[in-house]
Amino acid sequence: MEQILPHLDSVFSIDCVLFGFDGKELKILLIERNEEPFKDWWALPGNIVGPDESLDQSASRILYELTGLRGIYMEQYYAFGDPGRHPQGRVITLAYYALIRLGGDKELRPISTYAKRANWLPITDLPKLAFDHQKIYDKGLEKIKRRIKHQPIAFELLPEKFTLTQLQHVYELVLGKKLDKRNFRKKIVSFGVLKELDEKQKGVSYRAATLYRFDKRKYAKLFGKEISF
Amino acid sequence: MEQILPHLDSVFSIDCVLFGFDGKELKILLIERNEEPFKDWWALPGNIVGPDESLDQSASRILYELTGLRGIYMEQYYAFGDPGRHPQGRVITLAYYALIRLGGDKELRPISTYAKRANWLPITDLPKLAFDHQKIYDKGLEKIKRRIKHQPIAFELLPEKFTLTQLQHVYELVLGKKLDKRNFRKKIVSFGVLKELDEKQKGVSYRAATLYRFDKRKYAKLFGKEISF
DNA sequence: TTACTTAGTGTAAAAAATACACACTATATT
DNA sequence: AATATAGTGTGTATTTTTTACACTAAGTAA
Numbered sequence: 313m314e315q316i317l318p319h320l321d322s323v324f325s326i327d328c329v330l331f332g333f334d335g336k337e338l339k340i341l342l343i344e345r346n347e348e349p350f351k352d353w354w355a356l357p358g359n360i361v362g363p364d365e366s367l368d369q370s371a372s373r374i375l376y377e378l379t380g381l382r383g384i385y386m387e388q389y390y391a392f393g394d395p396g397r398h399p400q401g402r403v404i405t406l407a408y409y410a411l412i413r414l415g416g417d418k419e420l421r422p423i424s425t426y427a428k429r430a431n432w433l434p435i436t437d438l439p440k441l442a443f444d445h446q447k448i449y450d451k452g453l454e455k456i457k458r459r460i461k462h463q464p465i466a467f468e469l470l471p472e473k474f475t476l477t478q479l480q481h482v483y484e485l486v487l488g489k490k491l492d493k494r495n496f497r498k499k500i501v502s503f504g505v506l507k508e509l510d511e512k513q514k515g516v517s518y519r520a521a522t523l524y525r526f527d528k529r530k531y532a533k534l535f536g537k538e539i540s541f
Numbered sequence: 542m543e544q545i546l547p548h549l550d551s552v553f554s555i556d557c558v559l560f561g562f563d564g565k566e567l568k569i570l571l572i573e574r575n576e577e578p579f580k581d582w583w584a585l586p587g588n589i590v591g592p593d594e595s596l597d598q599s600a601s602r603i604l605y606e607l608t609g610l611r612g613i614y615m616e617q618y619y620a621f622g623d624p625g626r627h628p629q630g631r632v633i634t635l636a637y638y639a640l641i642r643l644g645g646d647k648e649l650r651p652i653s654t655y656a657k658r659a660n661w662l663p664i665t666d667l668p669k670l671a672f673d674h675q676k677i678y679d680k681g682l683e684k685i686k687r688r689i690k691h692q693p694i695a696f697e698l699l700p701e702k703f704t705l706t707q708l709q710h711v712y713e714l715v716l717g718k719k720l721d722k723r724n725f726r727k728k729i730v731s732f733g734v735l736k737e738l739d740e741k742q743k744g745v746s747y748r749a750a751t752l753y754r755f756d757k758r759k760y761a762k763l764f765g766k767e768i769s770f
Numbered sequence: 771t772t773a774c775t776t777a778g779t780g781t782a783a784a785a786a787a788t789a790c791a792c793a794c795t796a797t798a799t800t
Numbered sequence: 801a802a803t804a805t806a807g808t809g810t811g812t813a814t815t816t817t818t819t820a821c822a823c824t825a826a827g828t829a830a
Binding site for chain 3: 721723724727728745746747748749
C-alpha cells in the first residue's frame, strides 16, 4: 500500500490480489487511487503493516476494510522491494493473494480515503496498474495456478454448494485452458474430498446438476497427501 | 538478522538458510551469536536490508560476506513478522534459501562482529536456534523439498561434473527418502537436461562412474516445461 | 410434443510409475 | 596372480495413471 509515507527510512506494507469468482469470470478487486502518486490510476489494495499486527493479521484487516468480510482465504506469496518501486521513497511490500466467491453482492463497503472507489475487474481485461502492481499481480496469478493443482483452493472461489461443472469452470479459468469433462470428473472425484449432496441445482432452465460440497474432514484425513492435477 | 536495532518503528531484515552439500551430508551454515539477545546461541545468518539495495542484492551481500562467493543460487521464500518474534522490537524478516556445493574448503571467510564464528552443521543434528529460526529453517527445507521436484536446483549442490549416484544422493537427502537406482536414472536421464561426458570419476578404489554435467542449453529449450519427480 | 440445453457416463489405448536382481569393472589385498 | 571388495550399470514385466473421445438422459420452454 502506497498512500502514506511517513518520514522513515523504509516503509513496510502489504498488497493484496483479491480474486473473486462470480460464476462466470475471474475478477480482481482494484481501487482507483485518489492521491498522488498515480492519482486516478488503478492499484491493488494495500496498507501499511501496523506496529502490533502480525503480517497475516494485517492482510486480514486490509481485506476486511475492503469487503467487510472476515475469514477470507489468503496467503502471502512474495515480497517486492526494489529501491525504485515507489517514486517517493523506499517501500517494501509483501504480496498476498486472497480468494473469495462473489455474488452475495454486499461484499463491497465504503473504503478509505486514498481511494475513490473499488471495483471488480475481470482479469482478462485489466487496466494499467500503478507502481509495480502489474508485476505483483502476474506473480500472484502464477502462484494460484500452481497452487490450485495441489491444494484445495478452488473451493474458496465457489459457494458452499456447487456443481462439478462450476468447479471445472474455476479450474479452467485459473489454469487458462480447457479441460475434458469426463476426465476432470473422474479425477476430482477420485481425490475423495467431495461430498455428493441429495440436492440439485435450482432455477435453471435445463436439467439440474447435482450439488457437491468440499468435505474438510475427508481432506484432513489425507494428511498432507497431495492432490495433483 | 537481528543484531542491530536502530530506534525505528520496525526493522526489515533478511535471513538466509544456506544449504551445503559435501558429498556426504546436507548441512546448513549457522553462526554463533556474540551479542544479546541470544548471545552464544546458533542462528541463521542475516542482516538488515540497506537503503539502496534490492532484496535479492541484500541477500547476495549477506552470502558474500559469509562465504566470499558471488553468484550463489538463492531464492526468497517467506516473510516472518510476528510482533513478538524479536524480544527487542519489531523485526520483519524475509527468508531466503541458498544452495552451494561444499568441498572447495576456502568458502568460509572472517565474519562480522555480531558472530563469534560460523559453522556448517548437518541438518540431521541441529542445535536449538535463536529467535524463530527453527521455524524459518523448517519452512526453508519444506520449500526446497518441493522445489527440487520441479526445478533443476539439485545441481547447485554438486560440483560441475558429477555422477548419477551423487545426484541421486542429493535427491535422497533433500527428499528424506531412498530412491530406486534404476528408476531414478531412467527418469533423470529422460528429462534430457544431462550431458554425459567422456570422463570418468578418478581416485576411487572401485569401478569409476561416468561423469555428467547439467546442460543449461537443453534445459532452456524445455522452456518452462516442468520436470516432475 | 418437440426443441433445446446441459448433465452424466465408459472404454480402449498410450504413457508413466513401480518393483525387482545380477553381471561388470576397477582397485586393493594377500 | 588370484581373490575380495565396493560401487557401476543395465532390462523387463506389472500396475497405475493419463488421455482421447461421443452419446443418452433429464429437465425446461415453447
